[in-house]
Amino acid sequence: MPLVTTESGKKLFVTEDGRKLVTVIPGDGIGPECIDATLKILEAAKAPLVFEIREAGASVFKKGLASGVPQETIDSIRKSRIVLKGPLETPVGYGEKSANVTLRKLFETYANVRPVRELPNVPTPYSGRGIDLVVVRENVEDLYAGIEHQQTPGVAQTLKLISDKGSEKIVRFAFELARAEGRKRVHCATKSNIMKLSEGTMKRVFERVAQEYPDIEAQHIIVDNAAHQLVKRPEQFDVLVTTNMNGDILSDLTSGLVGGLGFAPSANIGNEVAIFEAVHGSAPKYAGKNVINPTAVLLSAVMMLRYIEEFAVAELIENAVLYTLEEGKVLTGDIVGYDRGAKTTEYTDAIIANLGQKPRNAQVRSYRAVKLPQISPEPAYVKARSRRIVGADVFVESDLLPEQLGPALEELAEGSAFRLKMISNRGTQVYPPTGGLIDLVDHYRCRFLYKGDGEARQEDVVDLVQRVGSRFRWMQIEVLQEFDGEPGFTKAQGED
Known part of the structure; x- marks a missing residue:
């Protein structure tokens, strides 16, 4: 056989x-x-x-x-x-x-496929609207990779991982499905206005791959607007491709439009x-x-x-x-x-x-065979033309107030290759103070930038962490890098 x-x-x-x-x-x-x-x-x-x-x-x-x-x-x-x-x-x-x-x-x-169509004699508030769409959800990456850490007793973290390779597979699949089913439009729903690097990866890959499918209309839509539009005018959608958690939520919403989960088939491909x-x-x-x-x-x-x-x-x-x-x-x-x-x-x-x-x-x-994306099974290694280490975010647990923690870290960084730029708490800058009124937890991100003109060395980062660790409990380090002259990290709310 x-x-x-x-x-x-x-x-x-x-x-x-x-x-x-x-x-x-x-x-x-x-x-x-x-x-x-x-x-x-x-x-x-x-x-x-x-x-x-x-x-x-x-x-x-x-x-x-x-x-x-x-x-x-x-x-x-x-x-x-x-x-x-x-x-x-x-x-x-x-x-x-x-x-x-x-x-x-x-x-x-990697592809979760959920078709949604109006069925006869299944009454809903949308009966007669002709709903007939497919949600294509990335099924492996994102927050559902399940990489979580309890960083302090009161603060938990989940890593949101979105790759170029994973995004390309799901986006290509969505366009191929549209062709196979005679559909004319693919929307990509992301939250890239806020998560510009992770969700932004899906958006950028979508816009690049869409150029290879000139017969299919391609539109990007912010995911919260997609939810709004699905309730307001669902018949405008044909294929909706999105990241893992967004797709989990939107696909259940779309099932509700046509009678509920009892009529909701799916495939994991x-x-x-x-x-x-x-x-x-x-x-x-x-x-x-x-x-x-x-x-x-x-x-x-x-x-x-x-x-x-x-x-x-x-x-x-x-x-x-x-x-x-x-x-x-x-x-x-x-x-x-x-x-x-x-x-x-x-x-x-x-x-x-x-x-x-x-x-x-x-x-x-009318259907024809969906052509599966042919992407190399080899581990993806994306090479930048240039890259350099420009700093480090050191996450520390502390019961100090920002105005106490900041000077202490500045003192510890004296003589190192780095200077303290700012401290954030749950994503918002709290040192130097911005004038905001922030409810604090014991989990601080401390951003240090390289003082030199070239590139910091990894051993410089290790030295910095040892200095910080001599007084404070740290639980995570993120090396700040530039790729092809562009920062590979985002700013905190309020950071200049």
């Missing part, structure tokens, strides 16, 4: 009789019911697939495996490269990391592995009651079929779903109320009965 690479760059495990292997993880809570309904519909639609059923989530945590993902599941995914999964629970009190996050991280599924799953959770209070709506998992399977380039079967199933919803005879409890909603099995049977039917009003978009 060879591993085949398609022209669009996807790796698929294909059996001798032409079927494609899929690792299926039923999941927790309502997951097995949703997966069972989906597999029945895939079988009825004669999807050319073969399944390996594997475990992850709560059942694995209970066996004492902290990751929630056993080796047999990892091995199956490495073989199949395609995963269809139900929601996984992260239990409280045992287990460590989310099994969902573990799977995404293990296989570098990397260059080696793709994972397809509903956005919703495991909803344990509904588990085993045969009342859950499996549409989100089913539409995730439709996304999977298109990813593996089984377009005809995907269209067959999506048409049957739309026809069933449009007909309105068999609707689940989340739409019409659980006291009179159809059972999960009844809804599943109705979709199977409607295979081959087409809705009268709702339209299925």
Whole structure:
């Protein structure tokens, strides 16, 4: 059973009789019911697939495996490269990391894709507006890299890491998805007006890559304005690409526009592995009651079929779903109320009965294969034409007031290669005083600049830190550098 690479760059495990292997993880809570309904519909639609059923989530945590993902599941995914999964629970009190996050991280599924479209007979305040968009979220970097430190007993830090390489992969994917789905516009949503270096990296990469896609309209939008516009006029958006936490928030917002998480499919796509799953959770209070709506998992399977380039079967199933919803005879409890909603099995049977039917009003978009970005797997090393060390930020813990801490640090820096420029507290300059009224914590950033004309040496920084450490507890150092003549650091609020 060879591993085949398609022209669009996807790796698929294909059996001798032409079927494609899929690792299926039923999941927790309502997951097995949703997966069972989906597999029945895939079988009825004669999807050319073969399944390996594997475990992850709560059942694995209970066996004492902290990751929630056993080796047999990892091995199956490495073989199949395609995963269809139900929601996984992260239990409280045992287990460590989310099994969902573990799977995404293990296989570098850098693109989280969440299509959002108006569905027939799913009433919302936006019904009739024709919402049809896709949120493409960077899925690996940003604050969700999970690099955190308790720097003082009262101040915690999370590192926000955004790379050129990570930004280029997600931006290229967004443009390729727009082309594959016949979409005409890509918005990039960032907070680069405030985080000019980190979020600004995404914006700059977007503007550079957009030049290679002249057939697609490219617009940058500040993320808070994107949220405002999504509520005010969502139909203006086609594809929205954004950083990890922004995308987490905006994609849940967009799901709410069209009926909620019960109708929200998603994909986590990397260059080696793709994972397809509903956005919703495991909803344990509904588990085993045969009342859950499996549409989100089913539409995730439709996304999977298109990813593996089984377009005809995907269209067959999506048409049957739309026809069933449009007909309105068999609707689940989340739409019409659980006291009179159809059972999960009844809804599943109705979709199977409607295979081959087409809705009268709702339209299925024409798709072609998404071309995966071909970016070197080698570690990214970006070389500047010139660089120099111009200073250091030393973060210290102290109960002194700024007017006491400043002179003490100036005295310690005497005879070193640096001078104290300013001290900030939670990002705002407090020394020299600016006249502001600042609520202080015991966490200070102390900015020292090189006194010479050339470049400071790393040993000069070490000497400075030893001097500061002779009196104060320090917990972090950031070397201040210039790259190609531009500062690689930002100023504090109030800093000149």
